[in-house]
Amino acid sequence: MLTLYPDQQEYFTALRGLFQPHRSVLAQAATGFGKTVIGCKVAQGAALRRTPTAFVVHRQELVDQTCEAFTKCGIAHGVIAPGHPETRHDIQVASVFTLARRKPRNFRLIIWDECHHAAAAQWRTVSGHYPEAKHLGLTATPCRLDGQGLADLYETMLCAKPMRELIQMGRLSPYRYFNLPVVDLSGLRKRGEGDYSHEALERAMASRAITGDVITEYKKHCDGAPFIAFCHSVPAAQALAESFRAAGYPVQSVDGKMERTLRRDTVRALGRTLVGITSCDLISEGFDCPGAVAGLLVRPTASLSLHLQQVGRILRHVPGKTAMLLDFVGNYLRHYLPDTPREWSLSTGVVKPVREAIECPDIRACEKCYAVHEWAPVCPYCGHVYPVQAKAAPKQEKGELREMTPEEIQALEALARRTGRLADYHAAEKAKAKADKRDYKPGSAWYKWKNRSRRAVGG
Numbered sequence: 001m002l003t004l005y006p007d008q009q010e011y012f013t014a015l016r017g018l019f020q021p022h023r024s025v026l027a028q029a030a031t032g033f034g035k036t037v038i039g040c041k042v043a044q045g046a047a048l049r050r051t052p053t054a055f056v057v058h059r060q061e062l063v064d065q066t067c068e069a070f071t072k073c074g075i076a077h078g079v080i081a082p083g084h085p086e087t088r089h090d091i092q093v094a095s096v097f098t099l100a101r102r103k104p105r106n107f108r109l110i111i112w113d114e115c116h117h118a119a120a121a122q123w124r125t126v127s128g129h130y131p132e133a134k135h136l137g138l139t140a141t142p143c144r145l146d147g148q149g150l151a152d153l154y155e156t157m158l159c160a161k162p163m164r165e166l167i168q169m170g171r172l173s174p175y176r177y178f179n180l181p182v183v184d185l186s187g188l189r190k191r192g193e194g195d196y197s198h199e200a201l202e203r204a205m206a207s208r209a210i211t212g213d214v215i216t217e218y219k220k221h222c223d224g225a226p227f228i229a230f231c232h233s234v235p236a237a238q239a240l241a242e243s244f245r246a247a248g249y250p251v252q253s254v255d256g257k258m259e260r261t262l263r264r265d266t267v268r269a270l271g272r273t274l275v276g277i278t279s280c281d282l283i284s285e286g287f288d289c290p291g292a293v294a295g296l297l298v299r300p301t302a303s304l305s306l307h308l309q310q311v312g313r314i315l316r317h318v319p320g321k322t323a324m325l326l327d328f329v330g331n332y333l334r335h336y337l338p339d340t341p342r343e344w345s346l347s348t349g350v351v352k353p354v355r356e357a358i359e360c361p362d363i364r365a366c367e368k369c370y371a372v373h374e375w376a377p378v379c380p381y382c383g384h385v386y387p388v389q390a391k392a393a394p395k396q397e398k399g400e401l402r403e404m405t406p407e408e409i410q411a412l413e414a415l416a417r418r419t420g421r422l423a424d425y426h427a428a429e430k431a432k433a434k435a436d437k438r439d440y441k442p443g444s445a446w447y448k449w450k451n452r453s454r455r456a457v458g459g
């Protein structure tokens with residue numbers, strides 16, 4: 001039996017309504033809203049109506065996890081994946097690779113779990129197999145790695161409650177976020193338009209022996225709390241686990257090459273016989289690990305999806321828990337706080353201010369206790385009062401100043417409207433005045449970005 005919260009029911013009804021006029025609908029729901037429950041409810045309805053339905057996932061663990069969820073909800077289903085015999089069930093949990101290769105039957109509804117992963121080519125192959133089928137995409141982060149939206153695949157999108165509301169309602173745990181930078185990431189190169197390249201990460205991470213710092217900070221902030229460490233590579237995850245063990249903590253690394261049941265048992269041992277698990281990319285979306293209280297972010301990522309999915313693992317609700325997020329690589333600088341309000345757009349992914357120009361306009365990192373929090377004159381963690389800095393006339397130093405384009409000025413104005421902060425209005429006005437003076441010629445307005453961002457972040 002499947003019972004939905006009232007807001008989930010409302011969302012489900014709205015979603016169903018969208019399928020009347022549309023062939024493809026993207027359902028955005030933050031971690032904690034109950035994306036899986038919604039997926040199950042849709043599958044259950046399809047089973048009742050005997051609509052041939054494929055629930056498409058992109059990884060083996062997710063096949064198992066979905067089957068488990070379906071079984072719990074009493075949804076009879078088959079599996080389309082290597083090693084599974086074909087069955088005649090109306091509902092099939094399918095690995096995307098197998099589905100793209102074969103065309104097992106005539107599906108009328110395709111549900112794409114974690115649909116931001118589906119490569120356009122894969123989507124088109126499957127979609128081409130079933131020209132009559134309707135498509136439902138499920139994701140917490142409806143954007144690709146490069147930040148682009150999914151308008152090429154979906155006609156419309158429905159967003160569920162934001163993360164902040166879910167925390168306030170007690171459906172996700174509250175958290176504390178700490179900025180403990182141990183790696184210099186300036187100049188880290190990205191792979192095309194995507195995430196950082198493996199080589200660049202290796203170089204940056206190898207430049208310092210960071211494991212000692214990670215253990216020290218973990219001890220200082222949340223000693224003994226069951227943790228998941230998100231690392232940049234399998235060897236790095238193994239090395240970190242090794243160092244923890246040397247320091248007396250029972251910690252295991254988990255990776256994709258491990259035998260499946262061993263991997264599952266290892267994850268389940270967290271909080272029981274294990275204090276920590278270290279992993280590369282394995283524990284991200286859909287991977288349930290409710291025992292985790294602390295997240296050690298040791299993998300720099302340019303991907304908002306990956307960042308939110310990793311911290312989402314730690315925010316799973318357990319009564320009385322306050323999650324601890326220790327950010328060793330400054331991911332918050334690129335992606336803000338986990339529950340920073342985000343506006344999603346089908347065409348452009350996530351709408352936010354120009355990141356490169358305005359680093360974290362709304363958050364501060366405390367220099368006393370290293371907490372990261374929303375902009376405030378006093379640190380809510382330790383009570384540290386930020387010194388008020390007199391606004392000095394910007395010195396024109398080479399390398400610190402750069403030209404502001406009309407687009408950047410517009411972004412700054414939009415930011416001022418959004419945040420309602422006076423400092424933003426003043427900055428926008430000032431930049432505009434300077435640009436006006438020079439008739440918006442290229443190379444017109446100068447603004448001391450670097451100093452500004454340091455003020456905003458460092459206090």
Ligand SMILES: [Zn+2]
Nearest residue numbers: 366369379382
């Ligand atoms: Zn503080």
